[in-house]
Amino acid sequence: MKGRLIYLIGPSGSGKDSVLEAAREALQARGVRIARRVITRSAEAVGESAEAVSHDEFDRLEANGAFALSWRANELAYGIPAQIDQWLAAGDDVLVNGSRGYLEQARQRYPGLLAVLLHVQPEVLRQRLLTRNRESPEQIEGRLARNARFDDTLDGVVSLDNSGELRTTVQALLDIIEG
Numbered sequence: 001m002k003g004r005l006i007y008l009i010g011p012s013g014s015g016k017d018s019v020l021e022a023a024r025e026a027l028q029a030r031g032v033r034i035a036r037r038v039i040t041r042s043a044e045a046v047g048e049s050a051e052a053v054s055h056d057e058f059d060r061l062e063a064n065g066a067f068a069l070s071w072r073a074n075e076l077a078y079g080i081p082a083q084i085d086q087w088l089a090a091g092d093d094v095l096v097n098g099s100r101g102y103l104e105q106a107r108q109r110y111p112g113l114l115a116v117l118l119h120v121q122p123e124v125l126r127q128r129l130l131t132r133n134r135e136s137p138e139q140i141e142g143r144l145a146r147n148a149r150f151d152d153t154l155d156g157v158v159s160l161d162n163s164g165e166l167r168t169t170v171q172a173l174l175d176i177i178e179g
């Protein structure tokens with residue numbers, strides 16, 4: 001039986017990376033694989049959950065079919081390694097840190113995907129982006145402005161609130177996955 005693609009999305013700063021890291025052990029214990037993204041972001045700004053490459057290297061990888069999914073946003077390019085198709089074919093569930101803007105394309109390739117939309121209250125979101133201190137103030141404003149395009153427009157997604165404690169969100173995510 002084929003595995004299920006779990007496609008975690010939400011505004012920049014809503015906590016996708018944090019939730020993935022906090023849930024990593026529990027997910028692995030349940031046999032859920034977590035895809036490591038490839039991103040054209042500077043190496044210092046990428047942790048365990050992503051690999052940094054140059055724009056040229058990204059384009060080369062993409063042209064060579066290295067990605068199951070790839071998209072561009074926030075002046076960056078993001079790729080999900082093609083290896084996830086082997087995991088899914090072997091029957092494993094796979095969790096990816098996805099993009100709202102790319103949801104429909106992802107659905108076309110993986111019709112049965114489970115989309116989980118992380119959200120936090122707007123004032124909390126701005127504060128978290130500022131506290132994270134990874135982007136410039138202009139880039140933060142750009143990311144907040146990008147959200148307006150997605151308000152209430154995402155069909156067929158399960159909502160997951162991350163306004164409170166991380167461990168509460170992790171438990172709720174595990175509940176969603178276990179259905």
Ligand SMILES: Nc1ncnc2c1ncn2[C@@H]1O[C@H](COP(=O)(O)OP(=O)(O)O)[C@@H](O)[C@H]1O
Binds near residue numbers: 014015017129131165
């Ligand atoms: N539940 C939470 N409570 C408090 N801070 C959080 C919570 N979730 C995430 N954060 C913080 O918010 C910031 C953005 O989280 P991050 O995981 O980088 O978001 P994303 O990957 O969606 O952009 C980080 O500084 C992170 O430590």
Ligand SMILES: O=P(O)(O)OC[C@H]1O[C@H](OP(=O)(O)OP(=O)(O)O)[C@H](O)[C@@H]1O
Binds near residue numbers: 011078101
């Ligand atoms: O279409 P959107 O839903 O707006 O998503 C666009 C991209 O922004 C986020 O990544 P980003 O590199 O910004 O990671 P971050 O969320 O950790 O900031 C998200 O994971 C997507 O890759």
